[in-house]
Amino acid sequence: MPPTPRKRKAPQSQPPRRTRSCSRLDFRCPADGAWYGARVTVQRGALRVMYEEFPEELDEWYDPAVLAASSARDVAALRARFRTASPPLDDARCRDVRPGAPLCVSCPLDGDLLKFYDAVLESVFPAAHGIVDGEERCPCRFTVRWTEGPRAGSMEEVGVERVCCVQSSPVQDPVLNEFLDGVTKLLGNGNRGATASQEIGAAAGAEGGVPADAPPGFQRKFGARA
Structure with missing residues (x-):
């Protein structure tokens, strides 16, 4: 069973309903x-x-x-x-990503803001996975190099919960x-x-x-x- 999806951005309280197109x-x-x-x-x-x-x-x-x-x-x-759309990295599939892979990573900012910017995977520090409430959980750490956003050019170590995988397929x-x-x-x-x-x-x-x-x-x- 996949982990709880990471939200792309902080939700608004009771957002208005509207008709949306099929493709996300x-x-x-x-x-x-x-x-x-x-x-x-x-x-x-x-x-x-x-x-x-x-x-x-x-x-x-x-x-x-x-x-x-x-x-x-x-x-x-x-x-x-x-x-x-860039799906969240599944805890059970963390071994599928390799250095050089394009990622979209959440970037915490001031005021409890959470935005997503592109980054490149530099290295992976593997760790033994565990089971929590019947679901596989990944404690591995990922070193990424930001290519966009306020931290562009810098490196950061992040957990799987912050990582989404950029897809190569065309829109x-x-x-x-x-x-x-x-x-x-x-x-x-x-x-x-x-x-x-x-x-x-x-x-x-x-x-x-x-x-x-x-x-x-x-x-x-x-x-x-x-």
Whole structure:
């Protein structure tokens, strides 16, 4: 039986319910560079990134017209912010990881914050496993070198409960891939970019207003006025 999953971030008390897409992804937040669990959907023509266990007001919105008016590099950079979800390292499978393996490790910060940043496994200090309440528990220690975040470049020894395994498989989310592929086709085509911009503007309502049924955060990302 696998260990209790490690949470990707501190939960909010009684978070609001909402409809989410099927695929759970890792998303690297532009604000702090940390990785969070997220799901995506397309609403009013825009890509909506919904952070798990966080209020809807913190969702990220991406306007296809703005992306199409930028560059292929910007679209590629947005695509690189997504990856297949990184599962926690199972206590019983700690021997499967080898030095050089890419990891996503929890990083305790001030104010009881816990964020996940990428690191590389440098070495493993094995120890005899035990059984607690019928489950295998791993006391091994892992030396990691941070490659991202406030401790980038430094080394730290961590336990299995802080380690998630970065997956090499490509993102297979059809909603995300269709949106980004569509934006890529718009690149360099001014007429199509203008059409997309008009569609997004119409969705935001006349004279910059926000529709009554607009989801939380829509006006923040699109600059519409309430």
